[in-house]
Amino acid sequence: MWGFIRHAPAWPDGGERIGEATCAVIPWPHQIRAFQRLYDHWPPRLLIADEVGLGKTIQAGLLLRQAWLAGRAKRILVLAPKAVLRQWQIELREKFNLNWPIYDGQRLCWYPSRGLQGEAQRPVDAKAWHREPCVLVSSHLMRRRDRAAELLSGAEPWDLVVLDEAHHARRGGGGLGADQRPNQLLRLMQSLRERTQGLVLLTATPMQVSPVEVWDLMALLGLPADWHLRAFLDFFEYAPAPNPSHVQLRRMADLFQAAEATYGALAEEDAMRHLPGLSRLKVRKILRALRDTASIPLKQLETAERQAAVRLMKLHTPLRALISRHTRELLRRYREAGKLKALIATRKVEDRFVEMTPAERLVYEQVEDYIGSTYDNAAADERTAVGFVMPSIAAAWPAASMH
Incomplete structure (x- = not known):
């Protein structure tokens, strides 16, 4: 019986839900959906950008518990601002039965419990703390040049890294332009991404200053080569235009093809749902034009068809593949559909x-x-x-x- 309990999380056909079934919370539908998106596409590479209060930590906790139980992740690093490290430790202990230590620069400190028999702290030097299989550490501490080396050259690679408050990894001076240099945290993450299989970024702060900030975070998760910074900026400059030029439309179509090559083709049924006013024949014509390497099919599209093509290209970008975003409005729809009993606060x-x-x-x-x-x-x-x-x-x- 104990052998079954130990190995069941790694089995198919239900084993992936054992972490959820054995934790101390009942996840909301969108949290389960986000967990499945992370766990079913291993190793996970995703930015969770839900509105404040929608449980990003719960989504990460579900992943951490299940990945640990199943043995998929045997080395896990959680980076978070110092002010919320203790909260992370409490959440993981009380909700997911994961008692992982905080490294404070000198000691490993666990959540006090009877099982530790009074040994909730252990002094450790800079060469040994990262040998702990699962550990929480301050992103403010690790971004320092003298400490970053501990992660980038001293530590063994990680199976999974979680970065909370990921918007702090940005370009110096507030991320106002592509010519500005990455700050210390962004530089750390740019190097650390090569030393981990999975990377999960959490932020509730929308990127309102420059799309450069969004690109920097997407680049950490892995973008198609064609979606370099200049192409990324051009795409979202052309997309709002009511009628892009032939040159702009061709460039957007090239990026659409790169996205399909990396993340899979846009399903015809999905395209139909987003273009309800067009017939299936029209939708197929637009998709063929977007996927054709020649420019003639694109030039033959009528104005309404060109506008529909832009909508489809905006629908199938790396942002869709690499960002998970939920709002309170979605939760209200869940409640109306009977999938959620909790009351959703309305701001007045x-x-x-x-x-x-x-x-x-x-x-x-x-x-x-x-x-x-x-x-x-x-x-x-x-x-x-x-x-x-x-x-x-x-x-x-x-x-x-x-x-």
Whole structure:
């Protein structure tokens, strides 16, 4: 019986659900779906970008427990900001019965339990901590040059690496341009991706500054060679155009073909669902034109067909293959369909205005002037940092009128 329990997680036809069945949580449908997407395509390479509060840690925990039980991952590294490392350890212990240590730079510290018999901490040097099969460590610590070497040259390769708050791995200066250099965390991950089979990135922060940030994270997970940075930027510049030129459409079609070659062909039925106003013959014509290496079929498409072709190409990009994104609206649909019993919170925003005295108004205006003049006078390469800090100064004043 014990042999069956030990080996069952690695068996097909149900073994992949044992981690879920033996954990202390009941996952929501989208969490199970994300887990299956990760586990069924081993080794996993995925960015989980769900909205805040939708359980990204639960999805990662399901994967970690199942992969550990099944023996697929025998060396696992979790990188997270120092502020949330303890939370990660508690979540893994209480929800998934995984008591993995935190490396704090000097010690390995486990979640206290009776089974450890008072030995929840163990001093360890920089050459030995990474010999622990499963460990949690601060991404702030490991991004330091003197510590990054421990992962890149001292440690054995990993079976699975999880990076929480992955948006911190970006280009210096806020990711404002392709000419900026990667920060220390992004450089670490660019080297570490070659030393792990699986890589899972977690972030709830949408990329609103530049598509360069998105490309950097996608490149960590692995992009087709044709989807280099310039091509990536061009694709998402051409895609919103109401009627791309023949040259632009040809370039987009080349990238569509590269995506199909890497991730599989776009199913005809899938295309039909996204083009409900077109007949099957029209959809087939568009797909043939997109897959043809010659330009003539593309040039023969009518305006409406060209616009439909762009919609299909936007549907089947590396983003679809490498990003898992769920929103609260999806959870509401699950609840309406009877697949979810939990109540989904609805955000209600109210504007409340605060009347300021003349003295408060004077101080408020002086702060605004200070912020504007400081930003304008800052050097170009300093404005990103200044622009981040200055609003926080304004927010600290109680006279900031709206909440």
